[in-house]
Amino acid sequence: MTGLWTQFLQFLSKVIIPDWGTIIAVLPILLVIGVVGPILTLVVLGWGVEAVRRRRGRVRLATIEVRPVERNALGMPVVPANVPYCPHDALAFAPRDTRCSACGRDLEVRCPVDGTVRLAARQVCPACGTRYVLGELPALVAAAHGGPPPGGAAAA
Ligand SMILES: [Zn+2]
Ligand SMILES: [Zn+2]
Known part of the structure; x- marks a missing residue:
């Protein structure tokens, strides 16, 4: 058994040793491919995901957080119900905002x-x-249809 093992090791060393030179020569390249490659890939992937996430966040900020409101012929700001807005700057804000970021x-x-x-x-x-959560407009519009007739409040 031990004789066989020694023979096997000798056979193995004959097979392996001639290759060491090649392996050592190729090692830096293997290191680059095997270690730096995946790290680089991860970094690039992470950067890409982060960039997409940031771009989405910016779009959300621009379209939902703060936006100018339209004005009617009389110059009055026309804003949808349940949207916080600043009449001074004619800006509409996110559902939970209570203070204008432009004028305070x-x-x-x-x-x-x-x-x-x-x-x-x-x-x-x-x-x-009526008590409601700001920003949850669709459900409240549905509820409003069952409430007072349109124009009733304007007359009062
Ligand atoms: Zn303002
Ligand atoms: Zn009311």
Whole structure:
């Protein structure tokens, strides 16, 4: 058994030793391919993912966080209900914002049920008492259809 093992080792050393020179010569290249390659790939991949994430975040900031609101013929800002906005700068803000990032004034928000304008920091409409979470407009529009008839609040 031990004789066989020694023979095997001798055979192995004959096979391996002539190759060491080649392996050592190729080692730096293998290192580059085997170690630096994957690291580089990971870095590039990570950078790409980060870049895409940042670009998405920027788009979200530009389209949802703060945007200018339209004005009607009288120059009054026309904003959808339930959106905090600054009448001074005519800017619409994200659902949970309560202060204008441009002038520092308190933001206002329009009630989707009766159109009453109040401070965005107030969750309950002073006119109709409707409490709702800012920004969740679709469900409230649906609820408003079952409420007072359109124009009823304007007459009062
Ligand atoms: Zn402002
Ligand atoms: Zn209301």
